[in-house]
Amino acid sequence: MPTSSCPIVALVGRPNVGKSTLFNRITRSRKALVDPTPGVTRDRHYDRVVWEEQPFILVDTGGIDDNPEDLLVSHIREQAMAAIDEADIIVFLMDGRAGLNPADHEVAEILRRTEKPILYVVNKIDGPEQEQEQLAPFYELGVDRLWSLSAEHTYGFKTLMEGLVGILADRTAADAAVDLPENTVKVAFLGRPNVGKSSMINQILGEERMVVSDISGTTRDSVDTLLVRGKYSYLLIDTAGIRRKGKTREKLEKFSILKSLAALERCDVAVILIDAGEGMTEQDTRVIGYALEQGRGLIVLVNKWDLVAGDRKRQEEIMAQVGLALPFLGFAPLMTVSALTGYGIKRLFPVIGSVYRQFKAKFPTAALNRLLREAVEEHSPPVYKNKRLKFYYTSQIGTCPPKFVIMTNSSKGVHFSYERYLLNRFREGLGLDKVPIQIFFRDKGEQREK
Numbered sequence: 376m377p378t379s380s381c382p383i384v385a386l387v388g389r390p391n392v393g394k395s396t397l398f399n400r401i402t403r404s405r406k407a408l409v410d411p412t413p414g415v416t417r418d419r420h421y422d423r424v425v426w427e428e429q430p431f432i433l434v435d436t437g438g439i440d441d442n443p444e445d446l447l448v449s450h451i452r453e454q455a456m457a458a459i460d461e462a463d464i465i466v467f468l469m470d471g472r473a474g475l476n477p478a479d480h481e482v483a484e485i486l487r488r489t490e491k492p493i494l495y496v497v498n499k500i501d502g503p504e505q506e507q508e509q510l511a512p513f514y515e516l517g518v519d520r521l522w523s524l525s526a527e528h529t530y531g532f533k534t535l536m537e538g539l540v541g542i543l544a545d546r547t548a549a550d551a552a553v554d555l556p557e558n559t560v561k562v563a564f565l566g567r568p569n570v571g572k573s574s575m576i577n578q579i580l581g582e583e584r585m586v587v588s589d590i591s592g593t594t595r596d597s598v599d600t601l602l603v604r605g606k607y608s609y610l611l612i613d614t615a616g617i618r619r620k621g622k623t624r625e626k627l628e629k630f631s632i633l634k635s636l637a638a639l640e641r642c643d644v645a646v647i648l649i650d651a652g653e654g655m656t657e658q659d660t661r662v663i664g665y666a667l668e669q670g671r672g673l674i675v676l677v678n679k680w681d682l683v684a685g686d687r688k689r690q691e692e693i694m695a696q697v698g699l700a701l702p703f704l705g706f707a708p709l710m711t712v713s714a715l716t717g718y719g720i721k722r723l724f725p726v727i728g729s730v731y732r733q734f735k736a737k738f739p740t741a742a743l744n745r746l747l748r749e750a751v752e753e754h755s756p757p758v759y760k761n762k763r764l765k766f767y768y769t770s771q772i773g774t775c776p777p778k779f780v781i782m783t784n785s786s787k788g789v790h791f792s793y794e795r796y797l798l799n800r801f802r803e804g805l806g807l808d809k810v811p812i813q814i815f816f817r818d819k820g821e822q823r824e825k
């Protein structure tokens with residue numbers, strides 16, 4: 376089983392060089408399959424893109440910290456440093472109309488320190504006519520290759536994307552070469568910086584009776600840990616990024632969402648940590664939303680429970696807050712833990728195991744039909760437009776999460792409350808208490824209706 380990964384591609388450059396124009400050209404191009412992420416507040420500065428079957432997360436770092444007053448070189452420098460730390464591939468844009476700028480020099484200087492692939496792009500070269508003339512000043516940077524581009528008028532766009540996809544494909548191929556034991560559960564630990572992700576993984580690894588090995592990937596700087604526990608194996612994906620204090624904190628928070636998105640791409644179960652000291656934040660809710668949309672198993676851990684030990688009132692407040700923020704999450708296991716003391720950690724693996732099994736569970740059609748029949752007998756469906764609602768048969772149409780279809784004489788007539796009744800019956804009957812399930816109603820052809 377390969378560990379596929381989803382690289383982060385960052386657009387870096389001074390304001391006005393054309394980053395957002397390029398961002399939009401890539402994400403809105405007919406060739407790009409952008410994940411619609413329904414239901415979640417979209418951030419226009421990053422998107423999941425699939426280009427020529429290569430998935431990646433594209434981020435406009437200019438947008439990530441868009442403070443109009445902060446156009447200083449120091450700001451661009453920080454942005455570049457964060458991109459170096461957090462992204463896998465950097466697309467550095469410069470302005471071919473304005474010529475080489477001292478700030479470009481400085482950023483190029485910083486970028487040179489990384490081994491990550493960098494595409495040096497001179498934008499606003501709107502056609503071949505003045506290309507050589509416009510490129511000339513940029514040779515001073517002494518880089519191997521300059522890419523000419525008109526983000527606005529597409530000149531050079533195809534070539535640039537071919538170059539980018541080429542780099543992505545090489546790295547994906549290298550990663551796919553890492554083989555994991557069969558049925559390894561891939562578990563990502565997600566959460567805001569400082570919530571305790573690394574501490575949690577260290578605490579887990581400190582436990583006895585485990586065989587541990589590091590799996591490093593080419594497209595990420597983090598090291599995954601393969602852990603064999605009895606007959607099960609788990610790949611622990613740590614998304615803890617770098618930790619720098621002070622001003623960069625907020626920007627890192629935003630980058631940590633990207634890390635989460637990338638990790639979600641390649642995990643089966645997402646373990647989302649919330650800080651008991653701080654409670655639920657908007658970012659926590661957002662990451663949980665992404666996990667659900669991408670069809671990942673979900674476990675919510677309220678970490679640092681030691682901080683509120685003995686404070687009953689505060690404990691209740693926090694749990695109420697989590698419940699309020701996630702009213703739709705009734706199925707997801709919610710646990711209180713402490714990465715510091717180890718409290719609750721032993722319970723975690725059995726829960727990860729059951730979430731994973733439920734997520735992947737497959738049920739025979741005969742058993743599903745029996746369940747449907749019994750449910751309908753016990754609680755007759757309502758009448759819709761003078762006809763009694765009928766359910767003919769059901770089958771499972773997918774996993775992760777389990778999805779079922781029920782054939783009916785009138786899908787329109789299935790009222791919300793009856794749908795909920797069936798959902799609950801399926802959930803109980805199939806032992807699916809820890810994952811979401813989906814039921815779709817389809818109309819059976821008229822002629823079969825009596």
Ligand code: GDP
Nearest residue numbers: 389390391392393394395396499525526527528
């Ligand atoms: P950002 O601040 O780096 O995100 O830059 P924008 O994408 O907002 O672009 C700044 C300005 O440059 C806008 O007025 C764009 O229309 C213009 N622009 C962007 N790309 C091109 C290009 O390829 N050619 C020309 N002529 N103008 C461009």
Ligand code: GDP
Nearest residue numbers: 568569570571572573574615678679713714715
């Ligand atoms: P990460 O950024 O999510 O990887 O967070 P770290 O694991 O680096 O933890 C950040 C800080 O929180 C460190 O100072 C940890 O010692 C502290 N911390 C982590 N887990 C706990 C916990 O359960 N209780 C308490 N009191 N502190 C914790």
